[in-house]
Amino acid sequence: MGKITGFKDYDRKNFTLAPVEERIKHYNEFTTPLDEADMEDQGARCMDCGVPFCHSSYGCPVGNIIPQFNDQVYRGRWEDAFRTLMSTNNFPEFTGRVCPAPCESACVLGLHETAVGIKNIEYSIIEKAYAEGWMKPNLPAERTGKSIAIVGSGPAGLAAANQLNKAGHTVTVYEKDARIGGLVRYGIPNFKLDKKNVVERRVNLMRQEGIVFATNVNVGVDLPISALQQNNDAVIITTGAGAPRDLPIEGRDANNIHFAMEFLAQANSKVEGESFSADEEILAAGKDVVVIGGGDTGSDCVGNSIRQGAKSVTQIELMPKAPDARTEDMPWPTYPRIFKLSTSQAEGAVLDFNVLSKSFIKDNAGDVTGINCVRIEWEGRGFKELEGTEFVLKADLIMLAMGFLGPIQDDVIAELDLDTDERSNIKTTGFATSVDGVFSAGDSRRGQSLVVWAIHEGRECAVEVDEFLMERRSMLNCKSRSYCEL
Numbered sequence: 327m328g329k330i331t332g333f334k335d336y337d338r339k340n341f342t343l344a345p346v347e348e349r350i351k352h353y354n355e356f357t358t359p360l361d362e363a364d365m366e367d368q369g370a371r372c373m374d375c376g377v378p379f380c381h382s383s384y385g386c387p388v389g390n391i392i393p394q395f396n397d398q399v400y401r402g403r404w405e406d407a408f409r410t411l412m413s414t415n416n417f418p419e420f421t422g423r424v425c426p427a428p429c430e431s432a433c434v435l436g437l438h439e440t441a442v443g444i445k446n447i448e449y450s451i452i453e454k455a456y457a458e459g460w461m462k463p464n465l466p467a468e469r470t471g472k473s474i475a476i477v478g479s480g481p482a483g484l485a486a487a488n489q490l491n492k493a494g495h496t497v498t499v500y501e502k503d504a505r506i507g508g509l510v511r512y513g514i515p516n517f518k519l520d521k522k523n524v525v526e527r528r529v530n531l532m533r534q535e536g537i538v539f540a541t542n543v544n545v546g547v548d549l550p551i552s553a554l555q556q557n558n559d560a561v562i563i564t565t566g567a568g569a570p571r572d573l574p575i576e577g578r579d580a581n582n583i584h585f586a587m588e589f590l591a592q593a594n595s596k597v598e599g600e601s602f603s604a605d606e607e608i609l610a611a612g613k614d615v616v617v618i619g620g621g622d623t624g625s626d627c628v629g630n631s632i633r634q635g636a637k638s639v640t641q642i643e644l645m646p647k648a649p650d651a652r653t654e655d656m657p658w659p660t661y662p663r664i665f666k667l668s669t670s671q672a673e674g675a676v677l678d679f680n681v682l683s684k685s686f687i688k689d690n691a692g693d694v695t696g697i698n699c700v701r702i703e704w705e706g707r708g709f710k711e712l713e714g715t716e717f718v719l720k721a722d723l724i725m726l727a728m729g730f731l732g733p734i735q736d737d738v739i740a741e742l743d744l745d746t747d748e749r750s751n752i753k754t755t756g757f758a759t760s761v762d763g764v765f766s767a768g769d770s771r772r773g774q775s776l777v778v779w780a781i782h783e784g785r786e787c788a789v790e791v792d793e794f795l796m797e798r799r800s801m802l803n804c805k806s807r808s809y810c811e812l
């Protein structure tokens with residue numbers, strides 16, 4: 327522990343956010359990091375706890391060695407902090423921007439004070455590493471002669487690719503979209519995670535490390551997965567949980583009702599220079615937008631709609647508003663389900679809870695004009711409609727953001743007739759699917775989750791695949807300098 331009194335000497339300082347009226351004029355990231363001296367003080371706040379809960383199973387899913395890099399930052403040993411961070415997390419430039427930071431919810435200092443600003447420290451370490459040139463292609467010393475095909479280029483597939491390439495295997499990542507990154511590229515908005523300057527920057531490094539990316543290949547549709555099995559020693563499926571939950575109520579066939587990802591993928595593609603015809607373009611400009619679903623995906627629709635110049639944006643949610651602070655059933659150090667106004671919601675959305683959508687209203691042209699809603703009251707796990715609370719919500723563009731059901735079933739799952747679990751995710755033992763030599767990781771295996779869990783899954787799956795291929799204990803499993811540190 328660097329500074330014994332650090333947690334008393336320094337208050338938590340956060341990155342600053344650009345004012346709403348400025349940031350909604352563009353799609354760029356809008357946080358301004360702290361300077362290096364301030365970050366070093368933030369590192370000094372860490373108490374180097376005897377039991378570092380930040381690093382426990384309640385905290386960081388990838389097991390970041392948080393007390394160590396906090397101390398290294400405090401001491402100005404930034405390059406050491408970078409090596410500590412990279413030993414457990416392949417993509418701190420992603421998690422340092424978009425992780426909900428369960429480590430901070432579990433931080434012991436957070437019991438009585440504000441938690442250590444771990445996420446901001448992580449961001450600062452990795453961005454300094456890029457600025458200083460420490461982040462460079464890291465090629466394996468030798469190749470094993472084994473080849474692996476990875477289907478899906480989200481954070482799970484990328485983490486597995488990065489690890490297995492380090493171990494000397496030859497890795498090709500197949501992606502059905504035009505660009506690499508999965509939801510990090512197409513779902514999460516550019517203003518939260520920059521596509522060219524952050525995602526592509528990292529993908530380029532991976533290319534230089536020898537990983538091959540094949541885009542616009544829908545495996546199981548355009549290219550049979552059996553071809554990948556024949557030409558590789560192992561195949562990993564990291565196709566995500568892309569099947570959205572629908573709302574099959576009356577009027578669902580009206581025009582201008584879209585799944586959230588249809589809108590978000592377009593919005594992100596436009597930032598990268600793609601254009602869409604008037605027929606296909608989903609545009610919020612001048613419209614009364616209603617987002618159904620109060621979670622993060624819904625919030626991302628809100629932020630993009632506001633930037634596109636929507637007339638109004640309302641986000642409705644079936645569930646009640648979460649409490650503002652921990653309750654007895656979510657004690658420290660568990661990750662609390664408390665209400666947090668997202669940065670997008672703070673940009674001018676109306677939020678409404680306990681609202682049930684009964685039917686969509688459409689005009690003679692078939693265009694949606696509103697939603698018939700009613701307020702509800704929750705009774706245990708069920709709810710009842712409150713008589714006399716019916717109302718019409720005006721809407722000419724509606725986004726359905728009610729979560730995802732699991733992986734798409736009619737591509738690789740159908741072709742291989744893979745076993746799935748009761749939630750339709752790919753069933754595995756460890757990470758091995760029901761078909762020999764085929765593995766799965768990330769949202770396609772665990773269901774819709776978080777970037778940090780996808781990275782964890784990709785890393786763990788890589789260990790298993792390496793052991794399967796080499797028939798020995800994998801060095802990816804240890805803190806070996808040769809494999810893990812970069």
Ligand SMILES: Cc1cc2nc3c(=O)[nH]c(=O)nc-3n(C[C@H](O)[C@H](O)[C@H](O)COP(=O)(O)OP(=O)(O)OC[C@H]3O[C@@H](n4cnc5c(N)ncnc54)[C@H](O)[C@@H]3O)c2cc1C
Binds near residue numbers: 567
């Ligand atoms: C809108 C949105 C916002 C989110 N925001 C956050 C956030 O702020 N923080 C956070 O931690 N998490 C967030 N998440 C969750 C997070 O993005 C996911 O948990 C994570 O990306 C899952 O990674 P993955 O690699 O398993 O799958 P994905 O990222 O979904 O990647 C799967 C990839 O596989 C490809 N693919 C699918 N089928 C095939 C096929 N047959 N052939 C070839 N390629 C195929 C897909 O095109 C995709 O590129 C968000 C999710 C959404 C939807």
Ligand code: SF4
Binds near residue numbers: 381
């Ligand atoms: S729990 Fe918080 S104070 Fe304790 S070691 Fe982790 S970051 Fe530091």
